[in-house]
Amino acid sequence: MSRQATIKDVAREAGVSTFTVSKALRNQPHVAPETRKRVLRAAARLNYSASKSAAALVSGKTKRVALLIGEQITGWFNGNIQEGVYDVLSTHGYDLLIYRAGTSEERAAFFRNLPAKRNADAIIVVSFTLAQKETKALQELDMPIVAIHSGATSFSQGSIRIDDCESEIEAVQHLASLGHTRFCFLDRFNPLPEYSWGANQRIIGYKKAIDRYHLVDCGVLTMDPDREHPARTAADRIASMTPAPTAICAWSDDCALALLSELRQAEIRVPDVVSIMGFDSSDVAALAGLSSVAQPARDIGAEAARKALQLINGSPLTEPHTQVKTHIIDRATTGPAPRDEGR
Amino acid sequence: MSRQATIKDVAREAGVSTFTVSKALRNQPHVAPETRKRVLRAAARLNYSASKSAAALVSGKTKRVALLIGEQITGWFNGNIQEGVYDVLSTHGYDLLIYRAGTSEERAAFFRNLPAKRNADAIIVVSFTLAQKETKALQELDMPIVAIHSGATSFSQGSIRIDDCESEIEAVQHLASLGHTRFCFLDRFNPLPEYSWGANQRIIGYKKAIDRYHLVDCGVLTMDPDREHPARTAADRIASMTPAPTAICAWSDDCALALLSELRQAEIRVPDVVSIMGFDSSDVAALAGLSSVAQPARDIGAEAARKALQLINGSPLTEPHTQVKTHIIDRATTGPAPRDEGR
DNA sequence: CTGAAAGCGCTTACAG
DNA sequence: CTGAAAGCGCTTACAG
Known part of the structure; x- marks a missing residue:
């Protein structure tokens, strides 16, 4: 293959100056x-x-936007954020650059080297709570910052998020309205407490709701992925809880789904005996008929990208910090509380 | 914030020439x-x-590698590929650029505009079968191409993949060795036939194995995500199949998991009455105790990135086209075929 | 509407 | 081991 054509080649070919080529090609x-x-x-x-x-x-414009991902790239939420960000970037001729700050070493390396520096026109930070000096480092990037699901938003020019706490309260409230009084919370299975970006807000909301509506908390469960068959262990624990919960709120659809099949295996019928509510409303939830708190991750990503683009163009954001509503989708794993409450 | 320091500033500050700064900083x-x-x-x-x-x-070196993703960014496989690619790129100072070619419009736009052109030093193509002229367009990029899970590999300088067909044969064989004779295949729920990158090889392997080992194929199921409660419909269909299958091979863990909870809800006990085998061995599979064909997606991504880097450095690949082994993990959803075979 | 010239911030031969 | 100069391929004032 010969060398790529340059603007000069085009100018010669068209019989004009490079100036004209540049103007013409950029409309x-x-x-x-x-x-x-x-x-x-x-x-x-x-x-x-x-x-x-x-x-x-x-x-001075790279026509690139960086996405800095806390924890891991994989997973329903971060994946859909990426899709949404890509949706709008690609239609505006911007490229998407990915950075991950998962482990603490990786995180340290990112803030030490700041590879995004001069390498993008804006940065979107997702699922990330920043330490003091990390905030400072980010500011050194000297580019607009948009935060998704970030604890503090003071460091960003724009942000977007759901209210995890309120969403979980609504989930409990919804189940309570179906007559449930005894609850259990199934927590996430890979907590990285040091990096938490408000992930714990779900359980805080759960507990608030328990108090507010005078319900009973039968316990909080975590599945340990390093143990053999974590979901079965969790199902066993639920079976032996006294009092026994009739409603389970899960941190995510994935947790809920894993537990669901084990409950049914243990002949704890869902939703007849126990109701279970996931979180996210992912594709699998729809497939499996899992009730869930739906959050519009892809839209959130798209909106974050829109904000980034506006910021790049120097237009002030009409609504810098956006809060997005979740909604509950009842599918086949939630129903009225069973009659024989005294089980 | 004042303007970013340039190499000249550093040269002045250090009292040397820019040449020396450049040398020093790049070790x-x-x-x-x-x-x-x-x-x-x-x-x-x-x-x-x-x-x-x-x-x-x-x-002439951008220090960036592009990842072109067929279908969607989200999902266990593509997500883990990304992690693996990122793992090695980041340790070598390379940035990761994401491109998606999902819908046919998006695909057409990508090959028309070729945004990766002169914008990366190599491109990794994943889950993608290329049309003739797309191959040509990709070649125009004038950079090394590495293919992951791509049908044809002739257009790439390097590739890596599992053998989907053989892997599925092994899955069936494994279940047959447990005494199963009547099988069913649960196909993927979002088939994009036009773009298939050999995704259909799993079902081809399934059918080959059925023939080879003189087994019975009770049918192939697909869950339609646009219908209400797809997994329940699938479970009902399985319940009414005659003869009834005692072993189900699923296209993915997600499919398998959705079906699993419905089978158990319908009191078709797993693995007592029916065994079910997923594909991928994702995090959720481990959590839920789902038996599965494990493929090392993250390692595959890492290896693809290593090949890309080697190609960029001009070193010939010792093994240009790699095939990776899968292995079967028996968890709690597979077991011996039930005795009363004549159900 | 179009052109000739300067310059963005680096790296790379070429010298010494 | 270090420096002065050229140049990568564009865009951007400045003219006309």
Whole structure:
């Protein structure tokens, strides 16, 4: 393969100056339609596409947005955030750069090297609570910051999130309205307490609701992924709880689903004996008929990207900090509390 | 915030030339230890980090690798591929750029605009079967191509994959060795046939195994995510199959898990009456105790990135096209075939 | 509406 | 071991 065509080649081919080529290709005004057409044809003929590096160097705009992910890239939430961010970036000609700050070493390395520096026009931070000096480091990036699901939002020019606490309260309230009084919370299975971005707000909401509506908390469970068959252990514990819960609120759909099949295996019928409510309303939840608190992760990602783009263009955000509503979807794992309450 | 420091600022601060700064900061030889130290200190003091754009422009190396994802970014497989790719890129100072070619419009746009052009040093293509002219377009990128799970591999300089067909054969064989003779296959729920990257190889393997070992295929099921409660419908269909299958092979863990809880709800005990085998061995599978065909997605991603890096450095690949083994993990959803075979 | 020139911030031969 | 100069491929004032 020969070398890539440059703007000069196109200029020569079209018989104009590089200035005109640059203007024409970026759809800028003040180019004669005829000239523009000639340039476009020449560019197509030479298979030309501009070097982003060169453009970035002179314009100071990289046409890239960085997504900094706490914890891990994988998973329903972060995955859908990525989809949403990509949805809007791609339609605006921006590229998506991924950074992960999972383990503490990785995290330290990110803030030490700051690889995003001068390498993107904005950064979106997701599922991340920043330490004091990390905030400072981020500011050094000298680019707009948008936060998704971040504890504090003071360091960002824009943010978007759901209210985890309130959402969980609503879930409990909903189940209480179905007659449930004895509850149990199934916590996330891979807690990284040091990095928590408000993930614990769900359980806080749960406990608040228990108090507020005078319900009974039968206990909080965690599944340990390093043990053999964690879901069965959890199901066994639930079976032996006294009093026995009739409603289970899970931290996520994945937790809920794993438990669900074990409850049924143990012949604790769902929703006849126990109701179970997931969180997220992921694809699998819909497939499996799992009731769940739905959060619009993809929309959240898209909105974050929109904010980033606005910030890049220097327009002030009409609503810098957005809170998104969740809603409860009743599928086949929630129902009225069983009659024989005194089980 | 004032403008970012440039290499000139550092040179002035350290009292050397920009040449020396450049050398020193990139850990290149032929710089006196004393000089290097002085440069590093000056850079730290000014909070300097080199502009990748400028470096890319002159060196021709962007220090970025693009990941082109077929279908969607979300999901266990693509997510873990991303983690693996990131694992090795980040330790080598490379950035990760994401491109998605999901819908056909998006796909067309990608190959029309070729946003990765001159924007990365290599491209990794995942879960993607390319049309003739797409292959040509990709070649125009003029950078090394590494394919993950791609049907044809002729367009790539390196590739890595599992053998979906063989893996499924082994799954069936394993269940047959447990005494099962009547099988059923639960297909993926979001098939995009036009883009299939060999995803259908699993079902082909299933059918091959049925033939080879003289087993009975009781049918192939698909869950339609657009219908109400797809898993229950699938469970009902299985319950009414004659002859009734005693072993179910699922396209993925997610499918399997959704079905599992419904089977148990319908009092079709697993594994007592029916065994079910997932595919992937995802986190949730381990949690839920789902038996599964394990594929090392993260390792595959890492290896693909390693190949890309080698190719970038111009070293020939010792093993350009790698095939990775899967292995079966028996958890709590597979067991011996039930005695009363004539159910 | 179009052009010639300067310059973005680096790296890379070429010298010494 | 270090420096002065050229140049990567664009965009951006400045002219006309």
